[in-house]
Amino acid sequence: MSGTGEKRASAVVWTAIASVAVLALGGCAGGLPDIHSISSLTSFGSTPAPAEKPKGDQPVNPAELIQPGPLGDIAIGKANAPVTIVQYISLNCTSCGGFQTETLPKLKKAYIDKGKARLIVREFPDDSASLSAAIAIRCVPAKDYFKAVEKLLKHQKDWAAVDAKKDTLYNLLKFTGVKKDKFDACLADQSIAQGLNSEKERSKGFGVTYSPTFFVNAKKVAGAVSFEEMQGTIDAALVATQAPAAPPPAAQSQAQKPKA
Numbered sequence: 001m002s003g004t005g006e007k008r009a010s011a012v013v014w015t016a017i018a019s020v021a022v023l024a025l026g027g028c029a030g031g032l033p034d035i036h037s038i039s040s041l042t043s044f045g046s047t048p049a050p051a052e053k054p055k056g057d058q059p060v061n062p063a064e065l066i067q068p069g070p071l072g073d074i075a076i077g078k079a080n081a082p083v084t085i086v087q088y089i090s091l092n093c094t095s096c097g098g099f100q101t102e103t104l105p106k107l108k109k110a111y112i113d114k115g116k117a118r119l120i121v122r123e124f125p126d127d128s129a130s131l132s133a134a135i136a137i138r139c140v141p142a143k144d145y146f147k148a149v150e151k152l153l154k155h156q157k158d159w160a161a162v163d164a165k166k167d168t169l170y171n172l173l174k175f176t177g178v179k180k181d182k183f184d185a186c187l188a189d190q191s192i193a194q195g196l197n198s199e200k201e202r203s204k205g206f207g208v209t210y211s212p213t214f215f216v217n218a219k220k221v222a223g224a225v226s227f228e229e230m231q232g233t234i235d236a237a238l239v240a241t242q243a244p245a246a247p248p249p250a251a252q253s254q255a256q257k258p259k260a
Contacts, residue, residue: 028093077118
């Protein structure tokens with residue numbers, strides 16, 4: 001092969017590697033993540049370019065964000081916790097599985113169990129298989145919802161690669177005690193699918209385009225985030241909730257008025 005041919009082949013290889021790296025750092029269900037959720041990437045052997053300023057997301061109204069969806073929200077943690085984390089999840093997303101097994105236990109121990117944070121989980125199905133799975137976890141007893149999520153995330157290879165079969169989903173979720181006839185009837189309930197689709201459309205208004213996407217007191221954190229990244233955002237939110245409110249302008253003017 002000529003020298004020019006070798007250089008072209010090398011360039012193709014490095015382009016493929018860079019593409020895989022970007023996908024690995026991102027989320028699922030919607031393509032590549034926003035630029036602000038990716039660590040700076042530099043081409044091999046090149047001079048680092050100035051960091052691109054992240055494109056800010058549209059502000060999210062906290063009151064609208066925490067309104068329950070059509071099917072109601074399922075959450076863990078105290079309702080009056082100072083920090084509310086809203087998570088959008090697709091059950092066929094590998095990054096969501098990583099969060100469930102690696103990050104969530106640490107968040108639960110450090111913040112949720114101590115009353116500092118509350119976690120709300122909302123389904124963001126990516127395809128027909130993940131939609132079937134999202135319906136399935138809505139068909140088990142509410143007390144077992146999070147265990148059902150964990151089970152399906154751990155066994156993605158059994159159902160996510162193909163159109164999820166109801167028998168496969170039932171075999172994974174029958175540990176919750178749900179009866180087969182009730183489970184099958186629930187899966188056929190179109191109102192659940194409609195509710196999930198309605199919530200997904202609503203979430204797009206908050207800027208959700210893929211999973212996992214989180215909002216920490218309405219601050220968006222998207223992609224495969226580590227515990228340390230979430231920790232920094234949660235700690236900042238806790239500090240903000242403890243900061244004293246600024247006095248109204250009239251009170252400020254009175255305080256600044258010089259004494260006679």
